[in-house]
Amino acid sequence: GAGVSQSPSNKVTEKGKDVELRCDPISGHTALYWYRQSLGQGLEFLIYFQGNSAPDKSGLPSDRFSAERTGGSVSTLTIQRTQQEDSAVYLCASMSFGGDTQYFGPGTRLTVL
Amino acid sequence: SQKIEQNSEALNIQEGKTATLTCNYTNYSPAYLQWYRQDPGRGPVFLLLIRENEKEKRKERLKVTFDTTLKQSLFHITASQPADSATYLCALDNRNTGNQFYFGTGTSLTVIP
Numbered sequence: 212g213a214g215v216s217q218s219p220s221n222k223v224t225e226k227g228k229d230v231e232l233r234c235d236p237i238s239g240h241t242a243l244y245w246y247r248q249s250l251g252q253g254l255e256f257l258i259y260f261q262g263n264s265a266p267d268k269s270g271l272p273s274d275r276f277s278a279e280r281t282g283g284s285v286s287t288l289t290i291q292r293t294q295q296e297d298s299a300v301y302l303c304a305s306m307s308f309g310g311d312t313q314y315f316g317p318g319t320r321l322t323v324l
Numbered sequence: 325s326q327k328i329e330q331n332s333e334a335l336n337i338q339e340g341k342t343a344t345l346t347c348n349y350t351n352y353s354p355a356y357l358q359w360y361r362q363d364p365g366r367g368p369v370f371l372l373l374i375r376e377n378e379k380e381k382r383k384e385r386l387k388v389t390f391d392t393t394l395k396q397s398l399f400h401i402t403a404s405q406p407a408d409s410a411t412y413l414c415a416l417d418n419r420n421t422g423n424q425f426y427f428g429t430g431t432s433l434t435v436i437p
Contacts, residue, residue, distance in 0.1 A: 252429060253413070253428050312370045316367050
């Protein structure tokens with residue numbers, strides 16, 4: 212079946228603009244994660260959704276970052292008033308309920324000029 | 325502080341040899357540890373999972389060991405091939421925090437024909 216998809220694949224924006232990144236998880240997967248990967252860095256956890264439970268937002272770096280997951284499926288990561296340090300690859304992963312393996316999307320490369 | 329360290333950022337080996345990658349962690353208490361492969365421009369792909377009560381796990385040419393006393397995992401690729409060239413990431417859960425996975429910065433492996 213289809214894997215995790217993300218859009219857009221690349222996004223170039225100007226400093227101060229808002230951006231929205233989209234993640235379509237594998238159908239039926241209840242858990243969804245967002246990570247950020249900067250050049251030469253490991254994956255930095257941002258936020259975690261599990262079913263209808265309140266999301267774990269402990270990794271969001273500032274209040275400019277927010278995420279939603281509608282209907283327990285598609286998720287949108289929003290970055291407001293983007294800064295140059297927000298430039299990175301944003302990765303989404305989904306996982307089945309009770310599972311321990313994450314399936315990653317291809318990522319969105321965000322460049323803030 | 326919590327750390328996950330992977331040996332040398334880059335590892336070059338000759339085709340046919342065994343590649344050994346290390347993952348050391350500090351101040352985590354994982355129930356299990358995972359290894360992922362990441363190719364340029366793509367999201368990580370799950371390879372193997374090893375639980376705290378397992379010493380060794382194998383899958384085809386891959387072997388993972390997990391020493392909770394040393395707080396270390398070793399990842400071996402035997403009979404390496406140029407197609408094995410990629411970045412390899414270790415990741416662990418941390419039972420004390422529940423939902424999150426923590427990733428190392430990765431080791432870039434190049435297998436030279």
